Amino acid sequence: MTGGIDIRETAVVVATPDGTARHRNAIRRLDGDDGGASALVFTTDSGRFAVGNAAEATGGDEEPAGVLFGGDWESAVYAEATETLLAETGGGPSVGAGVLGYVDCDPGVRGQLSGPRGAFDAVPVDPGMAVCYDVFGVQPDGIGVALGDSVAFATLAVAGTPVATATLGYRDRWYDVTDAADVGREGLRAEWARIRYEALLGDLASDLAATAPALDGPVALALGGAAAPTGLTEESARVVGDELRVALGPVTVAEAPDAAPARGALIAAENAGDRPGPVPAFAATGAYVPDLADTGAAADALGATTNRRVATAGPEPAGTRSAESGRGAANTTVAAGTQAVAAEDARHARIASALGRLVERIDAERTTEELGALRGEMEDAVDDLAADLEKLDAATASEAAVADLETAVREVEANLDELETDVAEVQAVLAGLDGEASLDAPDVSDAVGSVAVDALENDIDAVEEDLSARIGGLWDEIDRVNDQLVDVSASVGELPDLEGDIESTKASVEELREETTEIRQSVADLRGSVDSVRENAATAGDVDSVANDLAAVRRDLDRLESAFDEVDRTDPGRVDDLERDLDALRETVVDHARRLDGVERTASDLDDRIESAFRDTLKADALSSLQAEVSRIRTSASDAQEDASAAVKTATGHAESIDSLEEDVDQLRQMVDSIAGSSATRSEMDDSLADLEDRIGALEATRGGTGSLMGGKMLQVLAVGLGSAGLLAAALAFQLEQVPFALGFFVFVVWPAAWLLLSTLDL
Incomplete structure (x- = not known):
């Protein structure tokens, strides 16, 4: 059976020709017959195990589940677990040998899959190339982006060959998109998700552009x-084309994004041959299927930016991504290392937390429409309250009318009392009349009293009934008004709270507007900075120009190497002869230096001898003979001084020549040391030898001329004349009792003249 597998931190996605399934990245060791006959249970020499969704413990006494890929298990366990997951996904056990394409994300998982795997041969597939295979087909052209486990992978494929890759970890960064998949809805959260995806894709494309070659046509994007x-528009993904400096083609999200890498690995496994083809030198990774790629078309599309040579062996070993690979390596590289990287991650985590809280707060606040509706409701409530207050005023007026009516009732009752008193008085009068008169009229008086009382009672009953009815209606009205007063009082009590809520909401809206303005300004500044960077960045034309210059330099270098190979080599024997001549010349110079030191010592001795001789042979007649020679000696002394200056210059030239010869000797030694790698030509060595011979001849001629000058008779005459003049001047000074002047003539005239004379006599 052939399959593809995408291993993540908590899940394993398996793809087979019969379907795709998602399993937990978990395994649990079973005791006895636990697990029954589940398809996700297998047995090895180490025991029985349950993997995937069957690894969850059901009882308190069972061993808890552990991590399958990324854990510490035996090779046989990994092999059986992989075959079990493929068999359960494909609907049956594997039959015969098969190929397993796995998404190469984590070096640790790569090592676990590289051991024995039963009947499966593992084929590593780059995550970005896996998405390209799933979306674009077997020979993809475009950019594949795989997002998962807080790591983003991007691969640029040309004619099925990956020419550039990039990896970016986004865990705890402000653009962490782990829980922000749906960007197609309306609302603040969806807009915030779109912003994070744009930032993530922009940084990923920037890293990809660092190694991606220049392309002419539009480039499609697969996610x-x-x-x-889900629901990402081409407008949101346009930042990818801007970073790569290409026109962005169609943006496609895989039909089932979660299973896209595993399905791409399945396609790679189905098309991988027994002997994979060669990997071209310009391929960014070997984790793909070279047999599906058109290397010639890729080289033609890339043009001068590629190296057309291809490797002679098969694909490079798994895990040759130029960037950090996989969840473990990427997270380790992003979150660990130097203190600067750790501080950057901490700063991203703080920014992500703050922005998340801001979005939650903004999302929880009422929108402008909701605030308008609330304001309308408040206005309606205020209108109702005004109507209730008017009714309360009317009810208050009705209450005053009831009070007047009660007063009238009390007056009627008083009148009735007075009427009863009058009736009693009338009855008493009638009784008196009955006793005095002889006429028998008790029935008449009783009848009259009865009639009057009945009429009054009827009137009183009618009035009482009328009053009772009116009082009952008034009390009902009063109760209703009291209920309304209670409601109005409650509403009035809520008015300050409502006003506070409205003011708080208005303040929050103003703060949000200010923050939105600042964010928009920051975005505008950022766009300006990006535009400035793009303007200052090297264009494709500049890059091509530099490439052409490099090609021209390489051609010149090849031409020089060819010319160097054709040049005749210098004879090593000739170099040895030159070295011997230089050594002899050095010995000659050293010998001259020793002789000069001896001359200086001899001159010092002569100075002492001359001083002693002149003290012993000082005579008066020598003064008269020397006076005639003073003028001539002065002229000769001037000439001798000029000759001496020339001699000093000549000696200085000798020293410089000696230094130059020493430098030439050092250079020749260096040339001899490097003669195997950079031999001089025969003509250059002949020129150097001729130059050295000329300089040696000039040095010898100068030395010979100096010796002749120093040994000439002219210097002897000059010394005698100068000494005579000094003695004459010293004698005159003694006669004039000018002892300091006499000593000065001896020191500065007689002594140098004696040294000069003795030097010439010695030579």
Whole structure:
């Protein structure tokens, strides 16, 4: 059976020709017959195990589940677990040998899959190439982006060959898109998700552009993985084309983003041959299927930016991504290392937390429409309250009318009391009349009293009934008004709270507007900075120009190497002869230096001898003979001084010549040391030898001329004349009792003249 597998931190996605399934990245050791006959249970020499979704413990006494890929298990366990997951996904056990394509994300998982795997041969597939295979087909052209486990992978494929790759970890960064997949809805959260995806894709494309070659046509974009967005528009993904400096083609999100890498690995496994083809030198990774790629078309599309040579062996070993690979390596590289990287990650985490809280707060606040509706409701409530207050005033007026009516009732009752008193008085009068008169009229008086009383009672009953009815209606009205007063009082009590809520909401809206303005300004500044960087960045034309210059330099270098190979080599024997001549010349110079030191010592001795001789042979007649020679000696002394200056210059030239010869000797030694790698030509060595011979001849001629000058008779005459003049001047000074002047003539005239004379006599 052939399959593809995408291993993540908590899940394993398996793809087979019969379907795709998602399993937990878990395994649990079973005791006895636990697990029954589940398809996700297998047995090895180490025991029985349950993997995937069957690894969850059901009882308190069972061993808890552990991590399958990324854990510490035996090779046989990994092999059986892989075959079990493929068999359960494909609907039956594997039959015969098969090929397993796995998404190469984590070096640790790569090592676990590289051991024995039963009947499966593992084929590593780059995550970005896996998405390209799933979306674009077997020979993809475009950019594949795989998002999952807080790591983003991007691969640029040309004619099925990956020419550039990039990896970016986004865990705890402000643009962490782990839980922001749906960007197609309306609302603040969806807009925030779109902003994060744009930032993530922009940084990923920037890293990809660092190694991607220049392309002419539009480039399509494919997105897959567990964190791939749904509903992402081409406008939001345009930042990818801007970073790569290409026109962005169609943007496609995989039909099932979560399973896209595994399906791409399945396609690679189905098309991988027994002997994979050669990997071209310009391929960014070997984790793909070379047999599906058109290397010639890729080289033609890339043009002068590629190296057309291809490797002679098969694909490079798994895990040759130029960037950090996989969840473990990427997270380790992003979150660990130097203190600067750790501080950057901490700063991203703080920014992500703050922005998340801001979005939650903004999302929880009422929108402008909701605030308008609330304001309308408040206005209606205020109108109702005004109507209730008017009714309360009317009810208050009705209450005053009831009070007047009660007063009238009390007056009627008083009148009735007075009427009863009058009736009693009338009855008493009638009784008196009955006793005095002889006429028998008790029935008449009783009848009259009865009639009057009945009429009054009827009137009183009618009035009482009328009053009772009116009082009952008034009390009902009063109760209703009291209920309204209670409601109005409650509403009035809520008015300050409502006003406070409105003021708080208005303040929050103003703060949000200010923050939105600042964010928009920051975005505008950022766009300006990006535009400035793009303007200052090297264009494709500049890059091509530099490439052409490099090609021209390489051609010149090849031409020089060819010319160097054709040049005749210098004879090593000739170099040895030159070295011997230089050594002899050095010995001659050293010998001259020793002789000069001896001359200086001899001159010092002569100075002492001359001083002693002149003290012993000082005579008066020598003064008269020397006076005639003073003028001539002065002229000769001037000439001798000029000759001496020339001699000093000549000696200085000798020293410089000696230094130059020493430098030439050092250079020749260096040339001899490097003669195997950079031999001089025969003509250059002949020129150097001729130059050295000329300089040696000039040095010898100068030395010979100096010796002749120093040994000439002219210097002897000059010394005698100068000494005579000094003695004459000293004698005159003694006669004039000018002892200091006499000593000065001896020191500065007689002594140098004696040294000069003795030097010439010695030579």
